[in-house]
Amino acid sequence: MFRSRFPIVFLSLALLMSACDSNSRVSSPEQPTDTFDPQATFRYDTYGDEALWTDVLRFHEVVETISPATALAVGLKVDAEALPDGLLATADLTDPATTVELLRLDAVVGIKAEVGADGRVSHFGVTCALCHSDVDDSVAPGVGFRLDGWPAKDLDPGLILSLSPFFDDKPQLRAELQSWGPGMYDPYWNLDGISDPVVIAPAYGLKDVALETYTGEGPVSYWNAYVAVTQMGGQGNFEEPLLNISVTADPDLVTPKLPALREYQESLLAPAPPPGSFDAAAAERGRQLFAGKAECSGCHVGPQLTDAGVTLHEAHEIGADPLYATRTITRRYRTTPLRALWQHPPYYHNGEFETLEAVVAHYDLVLNLGLAGDEQSDLVEYLKSL
Numbered sequence: 442m443f444r445s446r447f448p449i450v451f452l453s454l455a456l457l458m459s460a461c462d463s464n465s466r467v468s469s470p471e472q473p474t475d476t477f478d479p480q481a482t483f484r485y486d487t488y489g490d491e492a493l494w495t496d497v498l499r500f501h502e503v504v505e506t507i508s509p510a511t512a513l514a515v516g517l518k519v520d521a522e523a524l525p526d527g528l529l530a531t532a533d534l535t536d537p538a539t540t541v542e543l544l545r546l547d548a549v550v551g552i553k554a555e556v557g558a559d560g561r562v563s564h565f566g567v568t569c570a571l572c573h574s575d576v577d578d579s580v581a582p583g584v585g586f587r588l589d590g591w592p593a594k595d596l597d598p599g600l601i602l603s604l605s606p607f608f609d610d611k612p613q614l615r616a617e618l619q620s621w622g623p624g625m626y627d628p629y630w631n632l633d634g635i636s637d638p639v640v641i642a643p644a645y646g647l648k649d650v651a652l653e654t655y656t657g658e659g660p661v662s663y664w665n666a667y668v669a670v671t672q673m674g675g676q677g678n679f680e681e682p683l684l685n686i687s688v689t690a691d692p693d694l695v696t697p698k699l700p701a702l703r704e705y706q707e708s709l710l711a712p713a714p715p716p717g718s719f720d721a722a723a724a725e726r727g728r729q730l731f732a733g734k735a736e737c738s739g740c741h742v743g744p745q746l747t748d749a750g751v752t753l754h755e756a757h758e759i760g761a762d763p764l765y766a767t768r769t770i771t772r773r774y775r776t777t778p779l780r781a782l783w784q785h786p787p788y789y790h791n792g793e794f795e796t797l798e799a800v801v802a803h804y805d806l807v808l809n810l811g812l813a814g815d816e817q818s819d820l821v822e823y824l825k826s827l
């Protein structure tokens with residue numbers, strides 16, 4: 442069984458064990474595999490994680506006290522397509538009742554809530570879209586059409602989690618959660634008790650990438666099951682002897698949906714760079730440097746610009762912080778597939794580099810490349826073109 446110093450998963454697992462007794466409503470009942478809608482598994486499925494978010498963390502109560510203005514400030518997004526015409530023009534964004542109305546309309550990206558006729562929230566759960574979707578801000582800041590697969594760079598998951606009364610008597614844990622900041626999350630914190638968050642990764646452009654995650658744990662479905670069960674609190678099976686994890690749930694609301702979830706993620710293409718956002722001639726010179734003098738293609742190879750599936754790398758090879766890798770089963774870093782880099786700063790797993798200029802300057806130093814200033818800027822233009 443799972444040994445965990447930290448209680449989120451520990452408690453959620455205790456609940457998972459008694460899932461059949463739990464009064465939490467499961468938002469999508471068991472169906473044969475081929476009937477799962479790929480998009481819905483990503484956008485709307487909670488995998489039964491109300492057992493954690495409602496029963497343990499009591500977010501159905503928390504959310505009734507939060508104004509839309511506050512919700513937007515912690516990086517939650519509103520799906521314009523779910524809003525009736527004119528709602529925003531008349532809504533009071535300082536009134537928590539508006540938040541509840543948005544939840545009733547299923548308009549808050551990545552959150553599924555059940556709202557009764559009395560306006561009370563009875564069930565609250567989260568979906569993959571919480572951390573892996575953004576909106577295009579076309580209606581207002583934080584309100585627009587969904588951009589599935591885009592990392593939720595404004596979302597502050599640690600701050601949101603810290604609002605749970607579960608942490609009232611755990612000030613140290615609450616302080617750790619509040620230290621992570623927007624766009625960051627630590628998917629091992631509740632297992633090993635180390636607070637060392639990583640950048641929420643894009644979930645687009647993953648087709649034909651051999652291994653997912655910064656440390657190349659496995660193919661996409663391995664990680665999807667890991668996150669759904671050990672992080673979201675979904676009710677499903679997940680086994681990882683190397684991390685002492687062995688969770689089963691009956692019914693298993695995760696495993697049968699993994700093929701649909703994978704299909705949807707693999708359909709999400711990396712967004713192309715905006716027109717005019719890079720200098721094409723410089724990018725072409727940069728492309729030649731990438732494969733030549735700058736030695737990048739020693740690791741960033743093939744159509745996805747990664748050697749994942751062939752090898753993983755020690756932190757020192759690329760001058761990365763080793764800590765995160767030491768917490769994982771591979772203990773090494775995967776060469777990140779380079780896609781839509783323009784869209785998702787900061788860079789490296791822990792976001793240590795704010796800009797592509799800083800990444801290139803770092804490589805110049807660590808790999809002792811001796812790149813001149815104009816060569817570095819050409820390389821940057823190439824990276825912006827991907």
Ligand code: HEC
Pocket residue numbers: 567568569570571572573598625626627628639640641642643644647652653654655656661664665666668669673702706
């Ligand atoms: C609380 C925020 C959060 C939620 C919810 C979440 N993820 Fe993630 N996801 C992350 C973070 C952080 C990473 C980076 C971890 C790593 O790569 O080591 C990540 C990485 C990934 C990756 C790897 C991307 C790559 O670059 O290889 C995939 C795929 C993914 N998540 C899919 C999902 C799916 C599917 C769900 C729902 C079952 C989900 N995530 C739910 C935060 C989240």
Ligand code: HEC
Pocket residue numbers: 655731735736737738739740741754758759761762774775776777779782787788789790791800801804805820824
């Ligand atoms: C020894 C293998 C290796 C070489 C050589 C290499 N990289 Fe990387 N690259 C990696 C690994 C591994 C990571 C992941 C580091 C991390 O997340 O901490 C990475 C990450 C990156 C990132 C960040 C991507 C993101 O989404 O965060 C960029 C950009 C990048 N490399 C560009 C380059 C460029 C440009 C060169 C040549 C100057 C280069 N790399 C050379 C292995 C390599």
